[in-house]
Amino acid sequence: MGTFDGILLGLSTATTFTNFAYCFIGVFLGTAVGVLPGLGPVATISMLLPFTFGLPADTALIMLAGIFYGSQYGGSTTAILMNLPGEASSVVTTLDGHQMARQGKAGRALAAAAIGSFFAGTVGTLFIAVSAPILAGLALTFGPAEYFSLIVLGLITSMVLTSGSLLTAFGMALLGVVLGMVGTDVNSGVARYTFGMPHLMDGLDFVVIATGIFGLGDVLANLDNERVRAASVAPVSTLFPTREDWKRMIGPIVRGTGVGVVLGVLPGAGVLLSSFSAYALEKKLSRHPEAFGKGAIEGVAGPEAANNAAAQTCFIPMLTLGLPGTATMALMIGGLIVQGVQPGPEILSQQPALFWGLIVSMWIGNLLLLFLNLPLVGLWAKLISVPYHFLFPLICVFTAIGAYSINNSVFDIFLMTMFGVLGYFFRKVGAEPAPLILALILGPMAEEYLRRTLLLSHGDASVFLTSPLSLGTLVIAALLVVSILSPRLRAVRDEGLQEAD
Amino acid sequence: MKISQDTALGTLFVAIGVAALLMALQYPMGTANRMGPGYFPLIVSALLSLIGAAIILRGRLGDAKLIEAIRWKPLAMVSAALVAFGLLIEGLGLPLAVFVLILGAALASDRFGWSGKATLGAAVFAGVCGLVFVRFLGLPIPMAGAWLKALGGF
Numbered sequence: 025m026g027t028f029d030g031i032l033l034g035l036s037t038a039t040t041f042t043n044f045a046y047c048f049i050g051v052f053l054g055t056a057v058g059v060l061p062g063l064g065p066v067a068t069i070s071m072l073l074p075f076t077f078g079l080p081a082d083t084a085l086i087m088l089a090g091i092f093y094g095s096q097y098g099g100s101t102t103a104i105l106m107n108l109p110g111e112a113s114s115v116v117t118t119l120d121g122h123q124m125a126r127q128g129k130a131g132r133a134l135a136a137a138a139i140g141s142f143f144a145g146t147v148g149t150l151f152i153a154v155s156a157p158i159l160a161g162l163a164l165t166f167g168p169a170e171y172f173s174l175i176v177l178g179l180i181t182s183m184v185l186t187s188g189s190l191l192t193a194f195g196m197a198l199l200g201v202v203l204g205m206v207g208t209d210v211n212s213g214v215a216r217y218t219f220g221m222p223h224l225m226d227g228l229d230f231v232v233i234a235t236g237i238f239g240l241g242d243v244l245a246n247l248d249n250e251r252v253r254a255a256s257v258a259p260v261s262t263l264f265p266t267r268e269d270w271k272r273m274i275g276p277i278v279r280g281t282g283v284g285v286v287l288g289v290l291p292g293a294g295v296l297l298s299s300f301s302a303y304a305l306e307k308k309l310s311r312h313p314e315a316f317g318k319g320a321i322e323g324v325a326g327p328e329a330a331n332n333a334a335a336q337t338c339f340i341p342m343l344t345l346g347l348p349g350t351a352t353m354a355l356m357i358g359g360l361i362v363q364g365v366q367p368g369p370e371i372l373s374q375q376p377a378l379f380w381g382l383i384v385s386m387w388i389g390n391l392l393l394l395f396l397n398l399p400l401v402g403l404w405a406k407l408i409s410v411p412y413h414f415l416f417p418l419i420c421v422f423t424a425i426g427a428y429s430i431n432n433s434v435f436d437i438f439l440m441t442m443f444g445v446l447g448y449f450f451r452k453v454g455a456e457p458a459p460l461i462l463a464l465i466l467g468p469m470a471e472e473y474l475r476r477t478l479l480l481s482h483g484d485a486s487v488f489l490t491s492p493l494s495l496g497t498l499v500i501a502a503l504l505v506v507s508i509l510s511p512r513l514r515a516v517r518d519e520g521l522q523e524a525d
Numbered sequence: 526m527k528i529s530q531d532t533a534l535g536t537l538f539v540a541i542g543v544a545a546l547l548m549a550l551q552y553p554m555g556t557a558n559r560m561g562p563g564y565f566p567l568i569v570s571a572l573l574s575l576i577g578a579a580i581i582l583r584g585r586l587g588d589a590k591l592i593e594a595i596r597w598k599p600l601a602m603v604s605a606a607l608v609a610f611g612l613l614i615e616g617l618g619l620p621l622a623v624f625v626l627i628l629g630a631a632l633a634s635d636r637f638g639w640s641g642k643a644t645l646g647a648a649v650f651a652g653v654c655g656l657v658f659v660r661f662l663g664l665p666i667p668m669a670g671a672w673l674k675a676l677g678g679f
Contacts, residue, residue: 247599437611483558
């Protein structure tokens, strides 16, 4: 099927009234929860997952995509109005966005972010539509050695791009792999790390763990500094960018989109990397670099476009290879698996309506965001200022219902609570949980591909170096580790990530 | 009690790593070309233990950050409320379990005071949750749990 036919098929899937309505509900809920301070996309999506469980697969997927974009954009709104980034990639938005808000230009900053995101989302969607079928075709030729190397690269990128020390991130990833091994070994049928508990035979459910560590863990951490928690919300006046704003925005949006589209495909943390790179690029190209950090609209439009373009294209490795590049994507895979959809190169040929429907609904989601966010910005601002002691019990309710409804298992509620406490502990000791979450889903895949590779090569590990693609991937991974150990590049990374803490 | 961040995290890694290592030794190892279920766990848990030890060592050598004071009350209250939710959801049904969870969790906050308004709000929210999740979204959670039905049967 050609790309054009695919898009037509997608349009007919996504624009049924039900699917459109659920896309709208998804975007709305995603934004509403995403704007709440302290809730990043991972926590938002894991809490909203149960809303998709009762739906047919295509509708659920489309709603999930809506939630995903809504939560991303909600995060930017909080970053601009409150100077509170929901996740590391919206840190850059706070730099100039909040400065603009303090100068009374909050509405124009929000509009710049929304317009930039919409443009980037449109280009990103087209990019997926064109390149995903090609990559899926290519992926069918990948052997287990290539997959294993790609997984290693993804894990290493996520460690390098995490704030804090590399050693801590490495330990967190290993812990994730160990947790991923809980359950019945698929090859031998041996139950590993189950402590004789029947509930653990199927392994730890990924969504339950993510809900605990991110959703509940955030609640517990926020309650810790309840007394010092005071934040003001900048007022929003006019929303329309001036003619001058438009002139200054267009270049950064186009360049940011380009940066984001390319970097988003990289496994690891391409979204984070793209917003930082776009900011650095705009500052370098600007005739007034001194204005950056003091409310330059270029510093909002560029990184927001890059951020959204990358958020879009990071679906490519997830959909075509089944390998999530970020913790958010890992969660999306969790949501797909609940629906009985296994992402990978076969999804395109076996479930074309699902695949193309998702792609078209991404674009619809972006369109809805533009029309939902700007008019409703007053509502979002009100939501942000709801006091935390009213909000957190409701967040607890959503995490608990979410954990229970995945397998209708009370045991999962207890598991989620335990991992919530663990997530609190990680925050206390300064360990970022993203590598753990990614490793939890990539670890079992890594073991499987390693076993298959060595079975095919009769125990000869040199195949990882003789396949050109595998070798290239491992060389990039090695270079990343070396680069982080060199003092000069380390300084750049620390500067980029320090604000994310 | 003052413990550095590195000591706490490193100890956790070593404890889990060593335990996982000892358990992995009991699974069949196999060989590199036919890996048994113990092969991969052995490598990963050994690495985790080593990394944990290195983190402890780093905490001893450098000027490690200390863990800020932990507030036990919210931690205990929220966890207890969630466990209660788990124990009640199948017996009492979704709305009542949600009601208990909201009030229990709210006790964790210093700013929470019992009031008729707050209780009413929690009750309304619990009812809305029941309608949305059970009636509208069709999740297989009972509105009125097994215990209530047993009462009604008499």
